[in-house]
Amino acid sequence: MSRAARVPSGLRARVVTVSDRAYTGGYADRSGPLAAEALGLIGFAVDEVVVVPDEAEAIVTALEAAVDADVHLVVTTGGTGLAPRDVTPEATRQVVDREVPGLADALRAAGREKVPTAVLSRGIVGVRGGTLVVNLPGSTGGVSDGVNVLAGVVGHAVAQIRGGGHGHDHGGMDDRDRDRDRDRDRDRDRGSGKA
Amino acid sequence: MSRAARVPSGLRARVVTVSDRAYTGGYADRSGPLAAEALGLIGFAVDEVVVVPDEAEAIVTALEAAVDADVHLVVTTGGTGLAPRDVTPEATRQVVDREVPGLADALRAAGREKVPTAVLSRGIVGVRGGTLVVNLPGSTGGVSDGVNVLAGVVGHAVAQIRGGGHGHDHGGMDDRDRDRDRDRDRDRDRGSGKA
Amino acid sequence: MSRAARVPSGLRARVVTVSDRAYTGGYADRSGPLAAEALGLIGFAVDEVVVVPDEAEAIVTALEAAVDADVHLVVTTGGTGLAPRDVTPEATRQVVDREVPGLADALRAAGREKVPTAVLSRGIVGVRGGTLVVNLPGSTGGVSDGVNVLAGVVGHAVAQIRGGGHGHDHGGMDDRDRDRDRDRDRDRDRGSGKA
Numbered sequence: 001m002s003r004a005a006r007v008p009s010g011l012r013a014r015v016v017t018v019s020d021r022a023y024t025g026g027y028a029d030r031s032g033p034l035a036a037e038a039l040g041l042i043g044f045a046v047d048e049v050v051v052v053p054d055e056a057e058a059i060v061t062a063l064e065a066a067v068d069a070d071v072h073l074v075v076t077t078g079g080t081g082l083a084p085r086d087v088t089p090e091a092t093r094q095v096v097d098r099e100v101p102g103l104a105d106a107l108r109a110a111g112r113e114k115v116p117t118a119v120l121s122r123g124i125v126g127v128r129g130g131t132l133v134v135n136l137p138g139s140t141g142g143v144s145d146g147v148n149v150l151a152g153v154v155g156h157a158v159a160q161i162r163g164g165g166h167g168h169d170h171g172g173m174d175d176r177d178r179d180r181d182r183d184r185d186r187d188r189d190r191g192s193g194k195a
Numbered sequence: 196m197s198r199a200a201r202v203p204s205g206l207r208a209r210v211v212t213v214s215d216r217a218y219t220g221g222y223a224d225r226s227g228p229l230a231a232e233a234l235g236l237i238g239f240a241v242d243e244v245v246v247v248p249d250e251a252e253a254i255v256t257a258l259e260a261a262v263d264a265d266v267h268l269v270v271t272t273g274g275t276g277l278a279p280r281d282v283t284p285e286a287t288r289q290v291v292d293r294e295v296p297g298l299a300d301a302l303r304a305a306g307r308e309k310v311p312t313a314v315l316s317r318g319i320v321g322v323r324g325g326t327l328v329v330n331l332p333g334s335t336g337g338v339s340d341g342v343n344v345l346a347g348v349v350g351h352a353v354a355q356i357r358g359g360g361h362g363h364d365h366g367g368m369d370d371r372d373r374d375r376d377r378d379r380d381r382d383r384d385r386g387s388g389k390a
Numbered sequence: 391m392s393r394a395a396r397v398p399s400g401l402r403a404r405v406v407t408v409s410d411r412a413y414t415g416g417y418a419d420r421s422g423p424l425a426a427e428a429l430g431l432i433g434f435a436v437d438e439v440v441v442v443p444d445e446a447e448a449i450v451t452a453l454e455a456a457v458d459a460d461v462h463l464v465v466t467t468g469g470t471g472l473a474p475r476d477v478t479p480e481a482t483r484q485v486v487d488r489e490v491p492g493l494a495d496a497l498r499a500a501g502r503e504k505v506p507t508a509v510l511s512r513g514i515v516g517v518r519g520g521t522l523v524v525n526l527p528g529s530t531g532g533v534s535d536g537v538n539v540l541a542g543v544v545g546h547a548v549a550q551i552r553g554g555g556h557g558h559d560h561g562g563m564d565d566r567d568r569d570r571d572r573d574r575d576r577d578r579d580r581g582s583g584k585a
Contacts, residue, residue, distance in 0.1 A: 013197065031229075050430060053548035063435040081550050082488075082517055082522075082551045083550045083551070083553065084551075084553060085448055098277075098285075098317065100314075100315060101296075101299075101317065102307075102314035102316055102317065103315060104301040104302070105300060105304075105314070105492070109420060109495075109497070110302075112492075112496060113404065116264050116543050117543050117546045117547075118492070119493045119496040119543060120547055121372070121492055122488065122489070150311075153311050153312050153315060156312045156315060157312075160278045160281075161277045161278070161279075163279060187263040210571055218552075259479040293480075293512070295472065295509075295510060296494075297495070297509035297510065297511055298510060298513065300498070302500075304499075309505045329507035345504040348507050348509060352472055352507075355471050355473045355510065356472045356473070357475075358474060375411060
């Protein structure tokens, strides 16, 4: 959160913790509340932290409820690994219409620099209607790193999904060109030689 | 283009701009001509820049025409984002027989270093017959960075696709080993300690 | 192998070389024995190096035999490129129940730093029953780099697959948090300022 990137005001998010042990009360859920707090810090209004067991049906129901509630973002934590009961990616794939593999890769790559086993997360990112669905791993470190990555892109993602439609503007300066110019200006301000 | 990597002579490419606004003439297409110019600089003979709207059917038709024309490479620009009308990856997936996810990832990763939102591109890379199909984003920056990445690998890719068949040579020194030796030699020439 | 990461004792692996030329004896197989040696160095008991031609059916049969033999890991080498007879990923996809795209990406990314054409490998990683299946490229360099990447994560992967189940522990300190703390301690020991 060092860059303090914030999303536009008015964006709503929901968190879904996927964990048998948190669901049965065997452990207190730490990752879900952490995700909610981190999303709040970047500007989301977080309506709820839902806890479900590692069951595909329960995960699908929770994700569809979030889509129906028309939140801009739903973040899951947990169930992305290789254990037999890790089914969050499969359940999420049932809900989303389109996947965004580059964002799922970026979430893993961010973790990989610190923790090599971050590559074992099978988490996906996808879009259903007006909602972006993001699978984060169950660890508190994975959640924290993941929200940091989201901070830089989720505002753009939501604008595109909700029909901002800047994504295929060829004639004038498009989002990418604007971003590039802004980055160049920022680098210049910093006295960096990198253009 | 700093390394001036060039593809073998005789390779032909086509560019397909996917953009409602460029198609209807609302804006002049900047990214398509830029892609054509950049591909020309690395050694491709570019036969055409086709402009189509953000419609899956139109994209499929344009890609199949490129395959039928037996070009070695067809590059699309536009329609890879999250907006509802961004359908280039889905249309491309209808055309290709096999995907090359590592190259799609590399294209995104190159952009990511400069522009975080590059990860939102859902562009794919695939093979149909003797043709490599590459989705680049619609921005001029994305096209420029993308062609830079392609420059280093597209010659190898085309050789494999057209049956060069070096890809599974186990007995002697294969492509990879040759590349490694060449890189080592180059590093040595530079006085770099990195082997 | 510089970090000398080793897997827990008792893990068994098998190597499958996929190559028409090695199969017909046109060339001696170098990559398969190298994979076996490298896996042995990180602690696996390697039971066999099987050589099969670039035929989907032969690859599927070899992979299913490895799953039936209940090895913890099966590594293929070869057949991951773009040549028409490169079918290892497609055959592997027929065998595995779940893919682990982040590990496949990490394997390619490791190669990419040295050899740009590493991104052309279409290799996948997946799980079938208690066995992790990993496609490496056919080159000796690709095998060596790949086993290096595996060394850091395959112990965790196998523990999760075989039901260690640490993957969705939310209440206490999970694998990721433990890793993070360990990394922090190590960095501190090194006098690095990076936490």
